[in-house]
Amino acid sequence: MGMAVSALEAKRLEAVLKGDEEVEVVGTGTDAVAYALMLVDIDVTAAYPIRPYSGVMERVARLIADGYLKAEYIVAAHEHDQFEIVKHASAVGARTFVGSSGVGWLLAIEAIVPISMDRYPVVALIGNRALDDPGAYGVEHNDALMVRDVGWLLVWVDTAQEALDTTLIAYRVAEDPRVMLPVGISMDGAFLTHSEHVFKIPPKSKVQKFLPPYDLGNRRLHPSNVISVAPQVNEDWVMELRKQVDEAMKNARKVIEEAYRDFAKIFGRDYGNPFVEPYMVEDADVIMVGMGTVSKPIKEAVRRLRARGERVGFLRIRWFRPFPTEDVIRYLSGARVVAVVDRDYSFGSPFDGGVLYTEIRSALYEAEHRPLMINFIGGLGGREITYNDAINMFNIALDAARKGRVEQRVIWYGVRE
């Protein structure tokens, strides 16, 4: 709770703010995002407490209090207030940050939609959390997925380093004039928000090379620029404006590619394919797919099964919006079985599967070869998906691959009857 910056940390923060070298620190996933916010020099942020995202706001408050970051820090009345505060700060030309979790994110939903529809490049952290009722602190992805249709770019990270780097990339992509859409960075509650990692903080001098200043151009609200933003347009113009968001979202694919390419050049960390992380997928008969920290047990299972001669792989979906349709087809259509792990649900959806399963299934419809598909719904409410669970899931999928058919499309993995 509001831990003071230690002498050692102070020395390291001075180094990245003034020098040209990166420094290594130990911190949580939310700490990593806070350090990125210091580097991008946000102007305005709005806070409201809800676990598990709120660690980032505690760390930002500490960075401001100790003078490492200069920004207006507004404690809001609730999450809807938070998101409207940053929307309007962004409209005046301020670089903003906001975040929430679970029901907090949903309380804000009426304010979340105008941020994308008005094209403000707000960056938000979603510390993924199960929705009420009943109460649960743990991770589920349904909170972030609630906005999948309304013009927010959505990305899932699985390490603190990736959280920090993705935050830098998020501002670059969001503020690109070809995009001008908000980005929601999803981070698994507890598993990443609260676990400690070793990660590197790059120097601010390099961040300045990577990220140009935020420029709203002729949309900036100021007395010298007499414009009306979001007037009532009714049926006359709504469709055209929605189409502009569609174009911006499509543009984002190219802009994301450029951003990762420049990121690798400037910072020396190359993420390869920006949209997905393929792990031993070449020649794989069975490929598991997931988002977030479920990658850890699944990758371990892949390594062990490969050592036993099983041809298995894993594809981690990093960017969910824009959806990596081409990459999904490229990496998955060669497999015999694709098994999607959903840390979410979509009651009554096609085949009663999860959200990721349904979307991947839709993307693969255009593939020349359509693999068999299994959906594991698991890890809800923060329940752990272990290495053994991953092995069991692979065994079910390998069995289907051998038999050439799927006996049960959607499996609620580990659920008690």
Place this chain on the structure above:
Amino acid sequence: MTVQVRLARTVKDLLQMAQTEYYNSGHRTCQGCESAMVLRWIAKAAGPNTIVIGATGCMYVANTTYYTTSWALPWIHTQLSSTGSAVVGTAAAIKALIEKGKLPNERINVIGICGDLGCADAGLSEVSNAMTHTKYNFLIIMYDNESSANTDIQETTMTPYGALTSFSPSGRQIRVMKYRWKKNMAAMIAVGHPEVKYVATAIATDPIDLYNKVKKALEIGGPTFIHTLDPCPKGWGFDPKYSHEIGKLAVETGIWPLFEIENGKFRLTSTSARIASGELKRKPVKEYIRRQSRFKHLTDEDIEYIQRKVDEMWEKWLIPGLIPLTKELPYPETTKSG
């Protein structure tokens, strides 16, 4: 200390000081809309160095339809409940950008405009939170036409006792559906947020008073709040040509006391000050009520009840219009012990 700003004393002053229109004609508000008049006077008082934020409500839908916006000031929409959020976000951004050298250092007025539904009901927690952010400068205007007038005249907490709305009709079983007494918004803001330097009530039918209050609120700095009562021909049921008379009657009957609280000092203003001093006698509320069809179902007894409540406010409240504790109640007494 009184805020130093040039005020209008006479109509001639007002006409001379406020010639430029920043809220133009051609908008689509109803004939006789007093909320439109409020906006016009606010815009004149604020002048060009201003950003206006408009919450969902009549004054969003009717004033800022694409192609027919009446604002000659930069304007942005905010969600129904978000006026408090929007003014804080805007003012905070201006402060941050000035301090970082990304904007020239100049005073920019930030004015948030919300109706009674958006401010007193949906947006109350945001407005209250905003009023505590004293390092930012902004003015919130609540234009109160006593109903959700843009959505077919529905009841809000600001709808007066007894008034007909589409949510509070009068029927064979229940004559008075709107039994709740109107909230005392300006008082709630003033009493509940002691660091706020300026809170006032106003009405467009007294433009000198309204204009001066906006000027003072913007000059004094920090979060400020003005509550206007806006006669609404459509929602209240009177011929649009009588808007001005109805507004005057609201003040003259004492139903709508005009006051301001400046740096913690309460004073009744204009007609209300003359009523308090005995210079003017309050007119009976019946003169106001019988002019509006929203009250057509009220009996003489109902009107007497309203009259009693208004009398009570003027004669028994600790401060008329502000503190609804009667003088019969024991004052908090300081005990000698301890």
